[in-house]
Amino acid sequence: MNLMLTVAEWLGDPQQWSGPAGIPARFLEHLGYSGLALLIAAAIAVPIGLLTGHTGRGGFLTASAANVGRALPTIGVLMLVVLAVGIGLTPVMVALVVLAVPPILVNTHEGVRGVDPQLRDAAQGMGMRGHEVLLRLELPVAVPLILLGLRTAAIQVISTATIAAYVGIGGLGRFIVDGQARRQFEMVAGGSLLVVLLAVLVAVLFYLLRRLLVAPGLRRRTPVGR
Amino acid sequence: MGDQPLVRWDWIASHLVDPIGTRLLEHLQLSITPILLGLLLALPLGVACVRWRALYPPVFTTVNILYAIPSIALFFLLLPYTSFSAWTAIIPLTVYxxxxxxxxxxxxxxxxxxxxxxxxxxxxxxxxRRLVQVELPVALPVVIAGLRVAAVATISMVSVASLVGLGGLGQLILTEGFRRQFPTPIVVGIVLSVALAFLVDGLLVLLQRWWTPWTPRPARAGGRNRRSAAASTAAASSAADRPAAPEGRRRRA
Known part of the structure; x- marks a missing residue:
């Protein structure tokens, strides 16, 4: 209980809430790195996934990328990239993007691939051309899976960005690293709680996005417990 | 790293048993325990959720919220209660x-x-008797599909535990490699971790074939294309993420 009190005290200390090393600044830094990495990864993975899903080629490649990506230990990748390229924002971005691409890629690919062939036939029968089928049928139907991929990637990027503080960039991980170095547990725990908060916020954001972006006709397809 | 080669084989040869071997064993222990504990808890929980349907939505939401929490944060939050024992890693990984x-x-x-x-x-x-002798065996392929995803995710996540100082291959990456600016242990750590994940995954596939010989095997020999590959992973995704979520439950950092 005592521990909880010191953590609450640390979180409530006005000193923590201002300046370039304060909680708001670190929170925004963390959000910035994660958001940027996710955007870059999405810009790479979504078009490729749409294309491979639409043409039906490269399924094996995306599945393999996902399997390897799933098995890779994040901290190893991060530290290897940093050793190779040096400390700074770029290597961290590279590592974060490398880790975020596979889930987005695979889910986009499978989302487009999984469109009911009858729907595709119907779209073609209505006179839609290839790109129209992709943009007006396959993309909307794939949105739930694409969002799932983005959410998985986002949560992973947020955790990895925490670790990135070990290789010298800012963000909420700094509280954990600095707190460890100074043996101030309240700082470590406070930083951890903030990371948890950010992850939960992002999960809620994706829940809202799902409500917003998924076509009404598709929404009822999520039975609970089947 | 400059003039240094990426992999120095002489270092690997002279450090094969300690630290490489010891760290690998630690890694195995830290990952197998949560997988087995998770299975032990998930079976009765799942059976209960099927028996009493109202139980499933709250249980499902709870585990999903916990899943969103970054592992590094959970490790540090548990540290004062469990100190540097293996439980600090095992409890969060089991929850995942x-x-x-x-x-x-x-x-x-x-x-x-x-x-x-x-x-x-x-x-x-x-x-x-119906549950044990009929229903669970019929459900086994889906359970093992989940076990495969959970195992691969856990094995890669254990590396993060080294930041808290709990050992495993992450410790090799961090203390031998990163702190000394020496890439070889990092490469060794990554390769061994991925190899371990694939090995356990392969063993689970074999186990499933042996336990449930009646399930159709995926057609191999070039014919194992996207649909069958997707189906096996899709079976491992959660119900809320339907339709078919091949990459829903990924491990995190």
Whole structure:
């Protein structure tokens, strides 16, 4: 209980809430790195996934990328990239993007691939051309899976960005690293709680996005417990 | 790293047993325990969720919220209570496996065809015997599919535990490699971790073939294209992420 009190005290200390090393600044830094990495990864993975899903080629490649990506230990990748390229924002971005691409890629690919062939036939029968089928049928139907991929990637990027503080960039991980170095547990725990908060916020954001972006006709397809 | 080669084989040769071997064993222990514990907890939880349907939504939401929490944060938050024991890693990792395993147990049990259930009943099976001898074996492929995802995720996540100082291959990466600016242990750590994940995954596939010989095997030899590959992973995704989520439950950092 005592521990909880010191953590609450640390979180409530006005000193923590201002300046370039304060909680708001670190929170925004963390959000910035994660958001940027996710955007870059999405810009790479979504078009490729749409294309491979639409043409039906490269399924094996995306599945393999996902399997390897799933098995890779994040901290190893991060530290290897940093050793190779040096400390700074770029290597961290590279590592974060490398880790975020596979889930987005695979889910986009499978989302487009999984469109009911009858729907595709119907779209073609209505006179839609290839790109129209992709943009007006396959993309909307794939949105739930694409969002799932983005959410998985986002949560992973947020955790990895925490670790990135070990290789010298800012963000909420700094509280954990600095707190460890100074043996101030309240700082470590406070930083951890903030990371948890950010992850939960992002999960809620994706829940809202799902409500917003998924076509009404598709929404009822999520039975609970089947 | 400059003039240094990426992999120095002489270092690997002279450090094969310690630290490489010891760290690998630690890694194995830190990952197998949560997987087994998770299965042990997920089976009764899943059975209960199928038996009392109202239980499933709250259980499902809870494990999913816990799953969203970055592992490094959970490790540090547990540290004052469990100190530097293996439990600091085992408890959060077990919780993460539940997010994959519970939905799969529930889905697996729900997929048992009604006529199979009725046949068992007609043969005089009581509820418990029916569960153990009929329903669970029929659900096994889906449960193992979940176990595969959980195992691979856990094995890669254990590396993060080294930041808290709990050992495993992450410790090799961090203390031998990164702190000394020496890439070889990092490469060794990554390769061994991925190899371990694939090995356990392969063993689970074999186990499933051996335990459930009646399930059709995926056609190999070039024919194992996207649909069958996707189907096996899709079975491992959670119910809320339907339709078919091949990459839903990924491990995190």
């Amino acid at each position: 496996t539940l997010a994959v395993l519970v939905p799969n147990v529930v889905d697996g049990l729900n997929q048992v065809p009604d006529h199979v259930r009725q046949a068992a009943e007609a043969m005089g099976f009581g509820p418990l």
